[in-house]
Amino acid sequence: MPSKVDSEASAAERVDPGISRGDVDGFQLGGRIWGSRLIVGTGGFRSLEAMERALVASGAEIVTVALRRVDPLARGSALEVIDGLGLFALPNTAGCYTARDAVRTAQLAREAFETDWIKLEVIGDDRTLFPDAVELLDAAQQLVDEGFTVLPYTNDDPILARRLEAAGCAAVMPLGSPIGSGMGIRNPYNIQIIVERVSVPVILDAGIGTPSDAALAMELGCDGVLLSSSVARAKDPERMARAMRQAVEAGYAGRRAGRIPRKLHAQASTPEKGLPDLG
Amino acid sequence: MTIELNGRTVELSPGATVADAVIEAGADRDSRGVAVAVDGQVIRRVDWGKTKLRSDQSVEVVRAVQGG
Numbered sequence: 001m002p003s004k005v006d007s008e009a010s011a012a013e014r015v016d017p018g019i020s021r022g023d024v025d026g027f028q029l030g031g032r033i034w035g036s037r038l039i040v041g042t043g044g045f046r047s048l049e050a051m052e053r054a055l056v057a058s059g060a061e062i063v064t065v066a067l068r069r070v071d072p073l074a075r076g077s078a079l080e081v082i083d084g085l086g087l088f089a090l091p092n093t094a095g096c097y098t099a100r101d102a103v104r105t106a107q108l109a110r111e112a113f114e115t116d117w118i119k120l121e122v123i124g125d126d127r128t129l130f131p132d133a134v135e136l137l138d139a140a141q142q143l144v145d146e147g148f149t150v151l152p153y154t155n156d157d158p159i160l161a162r163r164l165e166a167a168g169c170a171a172v173m174p175l176g177s178p179i180g181s182g183m184g185i186r187n188p189y190n191i192q193i194i195v196e197r198v199s200v201p202v203i204l205d206a207g208i209g210t211p212s213d214a215a216l217a218m219e220l221g222c223d224g225v226l227l228s229s230s231v232a233r234a235k236d237p238e239r240m241a242r243a244m245r246q247a248v249e250a251g252y253a254g255r256r257a258g259r260i261p262r263k264l265h266a267q268a269s270t271p272e273k274g275l276p277d278l279g
Numbered sequence: 280m281t282i283e284l285n286g287r288t289v290e291l292s293p294g295a296t297v298a299d300a301v302i303e304a305g306a307d308r309d310s311r312g313v314a315v316a317v318d319g320q321v322i323r324r325v326d327w328g329k330t331k332l333r334s335d336q337s338v339e340v341v342r343a344v345q346g347g
Contacts, residue, residue: 041347051345066346067314069285069339072305079312079343089312094346107321108341112314179347228347 025256027224029062029201030117030149030170036061037218038248039090039203040241041228044180048076050237055085058231058241062088064119066095067108090151092119097132099139106143118143119173119226120152129179129206133160137167144168153205156190158197165198172198173205173226176217180229182209188220195221211240211247218251219259283337291332298327304340312343 027034040060045051055063063082082089091109096102099122106118122139124132131154143150150169154160161172174194177183184207185191195202204217205226214225225248234240280293285304292299297315306313315322316339322330332338 042345043347045345064347065312065343067341068344070304070306070313070342074344077310077312077343078345083311089343091343092346104316104319104321108314108316108339111321111323112312112341112343114311 025252027201029203029224030151034061035059036245036248037224037252038214038245039064039224039226040231040244041226042078042082042232043094044229044232045237046232048078048081051078051232052081052085054231054237054241055082055087057238057245059245060087062090064090064092064226064228065113066092067105067112088117089113089115090117090119091115092153093121093139096122096139097124097135098122099135099142102135102139103142103146106139106148107146110148116147117149118151120150120169130175131155133157136160137163140164140167140169151203156187156194158190158193161194161198161202165200169200171201171203171223173203175206176204176213177207179206180233181207182230183207184209184213185216185220188216191217191220191222208244211243214244214247215251215254218248219255221255224248280332280334282332282335285338285340295332296328297322297330297332297338300332300338301327301340304338306340306342310342313340314342315340 027037036059038058038060039062040058041064042051065078091113093102093105096105102122109118110116120139122132122135123129136152140150140152144167151171151173152164152169153173154164156174164172174191176185201223203224203226204222208214208227208230217225231237231241231244280291281288282291284300289303318337
């Protein structure tokens with residue numbers, strides 16, 4: 001007969017063994033295995049302190065950074081905070097409009113961060129910040145040839161996603177809606193098709209506004225979520241970061257668990273057999 | 280000798296290297312997250328001290344900032 005202590009311990013394990021370690025099943029990206037499926041951008045925070053608290057709460061291991069001209073008056077360093085937390089800094093090519101600029105920015109990033117990983121962004125205009133498909137594919141091909149691990153921010157276009165995969169990208173990162181818009185996933189069907197049609201990881205990038213958006217991305221079959229503004233610009237970024245972490249874990253677990261099919265009509269969950277006659 | 284440094288015209292002494300430009304730009308040459316391009320070509324950190332600049336070259340010194 002188990003002692004009281006033993007039965008308490010096993011009860012604790014039964015409560016939720018997935019919560020503490022995170023339900024991720026080992027996320028393979030770029031030849032490495034990660035413990036979190038949430039990637040967080042570092043832009044838009046009110047302060048480095050707010051960023052640090054949110055990054056810790058998010059549980060993310062990969063965080064994005066950008067490159068800009070040195071500002072001699074800038075105080076503090078985002079990279080020092082990221083390095084201090086032991087996180088992996090993933091440089092981006094944000095603000096690039098041409099393949100040429102994106103490739104050069106990636107080369108600068110490789111030198112600055114001593115990494116071949118690059119979040120490739122090549123945008124078409126400053127109003128939508130939608131990717132320029134032609135320039136994006138060109139840049140991706142060049143960077144793969146140069147040995148980069150390329151993670152392209154792309155349209156929710158299954159054909160382009162396949163072209164990026166064929167070019168050798170390590171993942172595809174379709175947008176849910178415009179960067180910073182918080183509009184969620186405007187075309188979940190296309191995201192689903194991308195998940196079906198490519199074999200590299202699919203990371204939903206851009207447009208997430210709420211934890212339910214992040215959970216939906218995972219329920220649709222995405223392998224991960226990349227978000228920034230929804231946390232950085234939330235009223236309480238630390239709390240939102242924690243919520244996003246839980247949402248990504250819940251969405252992933254829900255997908256793995258297998259949802260019930262949708263039906264137009266009800267299906268009773270309580271059996272009718274044995275119903276007492278109270279007439 | 281004048282060069283274009285991060286969009287500003289600056290005067291450097293003759294024989295100045297990329298390492299001098301990095302300091303002039305306000306960066307710490309030992310800190311991680313800094314990179315340099317001269318006329319669009321990335322100069323590796325190990326070469327900063329031995330790469331001499333010429334007049335009218337365009338030098339970009341960048342560092343890590345917060346971004347999505």
